[in-house]
Amino acid sequence: MNTSGPSRPAASLSARGKLLLVWAATVLVLLGVVTAGVVRTGPDPRTDFLTGPQSQQDEKPAAAVPATRAPRAAVDLDAEIERILAANSGYRIGVVLADTHGGEPRSYGDGTEFVAASTAKIITAAAYYHLVEAGEKSLDAPLGSFDAAFQLQAMVNASSNDAWLLLIQDIGYPELIEYAASIGISYDPEQNLLTAAEMAELLKQLSTGKLLNAEHTQELLGYMQKTNNERLIPAAVGPDITVQHKYGELEGYVHDAALLTSGERSYALAIYTWGEDGESKERLAVIHGLTEVVTRALLE
Template structure:
């Protein structure tokens, strides 16, 4: 786990540099890369992305059930990638943003030492990697106004606040707190990372990843 208080600078690092299969937490840096591309006029929010057959993915999401070669606005694709963890939407954005190698180079430039895309989603084998510290560092940069414009930051956090799965970090933040986050789960690994706003005005970034026996419910109860 890795926690950081944006107001006090206090940090908690318990194995936060350990490398884990990223599962769907890899969608956080992809989302940041998307909005950075928007800010740099390399992609527009309204641009229509084509759901090519080679990008259609099983497991999470609803786009997989739609007609191949359908088109969707880029912002809608980014929204689906996070809110319902749509794997097809993720693959569409990886493709549009230049592919894994281009994105991995960006992640390195942002200081994310352990965050790598090796395969398209769903990546049930866990070849895509990250670490709690990488994910928290990324959210910290967003919270400090780095990487993307204020307008894109607001859109990014709004999408992450509408993440449907709320059984991990949201279950422990207490009444009155809000969280912008993204979960990940490939059975043997679960993770969650995001930004927490407390009722007292304090803001934290938090990231946790856990290895477990396949689908063991005790880990996320």
């Protein structure tokens, strides 16, 4: 018996194995060709598709385009003020605007005298400081329950009528009239009448140092900031404009007179009004409207 088995079946098996190896090799070759083709035809690494996070961080963002605000239309100051006055003809209104650097003041509306109310306290304050500078009065001198310096601040910043009366009596009525005349203002404290033009001129002289020395000028102007009533001119002025003012209210008279300053530009604005309603929303709207027109035209 032949234990090694027939020879042909063994040869046939060997051939089949070789055939399988050839097919496997062929498949591997084909796979390699396809893979190489895919790699060669894939995305260009220079494009954003393969851009890594680091390379994106290295890219400089496009510069932001600054937002631009459309320029505001030019304001016809005279026409706008006249329009406001015409729209509020139920009130007596006098408006005077004076450039503190010089030139003729602009006047609108009623140019006659008004009861000045507390705006005239600036005349009394200037007169008292003038006497101090002349050596005739002292800010440290007792006056009422306090000293003169306290009464000046109370009169201007808090609009105290008690302080006003004490200071007028200490100055003397004839002397106060004489002082007002010396600075070009016709004023009698018993009648307490002023025009808006006189009030604007007073503020102009004060701001330019023509009335008092530098120390007293700055002190008085300081009292005219952040007063106990900021509802009138200050309420209509932007934060970039400095306001130093004195308001006055009495029996239908509602006034405000202010120095408005922005950079090198400075104007004295006096708004005197009379009506039946006192400090109403309508009266405030008139004063605010006039102030806004002036600041838009000259200070913005």
